[in-house]
Amino acid sequence: MNLTSSKILIIVPAFNESGNIGRTITDIRKQNLPVDILVIDDGSVDTTAQEATSTGVKVVSLPFNLGIGAAVQTGFQYALQYGYGIAVQMDGDGQHDASFLVKLLTPILEDRADIVVGSRFIEDSAGFKSSFSRRLGINFFVRLINAFTGLNITDPTSGFRAHNQKVIAAFAQNYPQDFPEPEAIVVARRLGVRVSETAVLMRKREGGQSSIRQLKGLYYMVKVTFAICLHMIRSPESR
């Protein structure tokens, strides 16, 4: 597979990202890649949907806020329905740098992986790495997920990822809803999917509110740990 022959969809989940969503789309378009952009407006109460529509991209608006997991899953359902070979998840808050898209897509195009996660922590670089306390939390999940899956993941909370057709079909049917990023890696592994990482730089959020920052850190960690443990006893196929 190569970039021009494969049908690629960029899924951008967005909840109240007016001001950011337009910039994210411009950022993707600047790369001049043969990709379709799909914004999933997760029941925003601001002008996110209008802003995205005015740029000419496809916009699917959820009737109410379902959360990031269900929003991204809607993107997978769309990708499956319209026969996309690759689906990339990229946040609508401007945190993810579109210039890394090719790097993220390459392992899938070369059939070396089924999921590629963009990681902030592979190489020592100048990019935004999150606050100290959040990095402590991420480090904990790294150990937990790697112990469960036998993988060597460095950034399980990264929402910048590419998925091939096999994963699109699986995630369209069953995608974790509570803490989708770390959970999806566990689910993927249970499905026997090849997960790999590639180094990316991330920016500090340009606006809006991080859905994680609002939560109390420790409580969040306990919940995610519990959610990940549940996936180990759950059948990975059905919802």
Added chain:
Amino acid sequence: MNIHLLAIILSSLMFLLVVDLVRRHKLTFKYALAWLLVSASGVFFAVFHKFLFKMAGFLGFELPSNFIFFTLFCIFVFLSLVMTVFLCQQNNRNDTMAQKIALLEFEIKQLKRKSSN
């Protein structure tokens, strides 16, 4: 008032309430069955309270009241678990429907745009 009579009246009222809810389609068969069984056994034990005392003794409860509280506690824990399962199921269905609606709405908009061009 005689406690025995009160128990019979209250449990009968409960049973009649369940029957009425079923009759008015407020309770579907799936959930009505559990409530009918619970309320019917309530009436049964209120009428034949000696049987209740015997059973409490047989199972080793010092007081029949302890047996009643214990049984009620078990029933409610079980019912609340069943209700939680039901709630999660509804929640999943709700999400799936919202996703389907959003995708269908998108398709309708696309079709409208195509036909107007």
